[in-house]
Amino acid sequence: MPTGLTITNDIGSVQIDENWRNFGLRQVIPLTVTIPANQTFVANTYTVSAAGEAVLIAPKSSNLFVIPQRTTFSGGVWTYHLLVMRQFLLNFEESETVNIYVYDLLPNGVYGDVGLEVFNASGQSVFHSDMDPMSAAAVLPGSSGFTGVSGRIYAPLFLTHTRHFNPTFGMYFWGLRSSSNTITTTELFLPGGGFSGTNDNAGLYASVDVTGL
Structure with a gap:
């Protein structure tokens, strides 16, 4: 008989497994963005930095489109470089x-000693009842929108970049924004040239439930 702990819901989906380290919410960072008049985008990217082991971010913007450009890691700190644009x-x-x-x-040791905590065989904490676990409803290409359960709030969590280019038309990105239970995607043009060949990459994002966070 296998050893360990597995907790499933009423339709058989695994919710907790002692071999799977869960992602949980660490913090919410407010980023103030301003797009000047007569511009669709700002020339410099915004950066968001957070210390951690494997940091992922889910930006929630209602009006402006957020585009991941690149990610760097140094000294235990992850830095996401973002371009924020409007459509028109x-x-x-x-x-x-x-x-x-x-x-x-x-991480270990960040929660209290009351509740349920699950460790893997290496002694790493994989679940704690005080955590706000990541709740992903779907994984989709950057070219596809999402509509979730009514009354819930979702944000797009970037998994890969959404840049693609064509030598005739230039560089494009799939930008994402969200309003309540809907994530909207739009193809946005970034002037530029000097590319050879074509690259059609819609990227990937996860629609995560951030209701009440």
């Missing part, structure tokens, strides 16, 4: 506070 050229300034939901593998 408008003659007024637009500002928004983008909430960045930061997830990481569950």
Whole structure:
């Protein structure tokens, strides 16, 4: 008989397994973004940094589109470089506070000693009842939108970049924004050239439930 712990829900999906280290919410970082008048994008990317073992981020913006450009890791700190754009050229300034939901593998010793805590064979904490576990509803290409359960709030969690290019038309990104239970995706053009060949990469994102976080 196998040893260990596995907890499933009423339809047989595994919720807790002693061999799987869960991702949990570490923090929410508010990022104030301003798009000047007569611009669709800002020339410099915004950066979001967080210390952790395997940090993932899910930006939630209602009006502006967020695009992942690259990620760097140094000294235990992950830095995400983001481009924030709006879909159309408008003659007024637009500002928004983008909430960045930061997830990481569950670290040891950050929760109290009351509740249920599960460890793997290496002594690493894989679940604690005080954590806010990542709840992913779907994994989709950047070119596909998402509609979740009514009354819930979702944010797109970047898994791979969404950059693709064509030598005739230039570089494009799939930008993502979310409003309540809907994630909207739009193909956005970034002027540039000098590319050879074509690359059609819609990327991947996960729609994560951030209701109440």
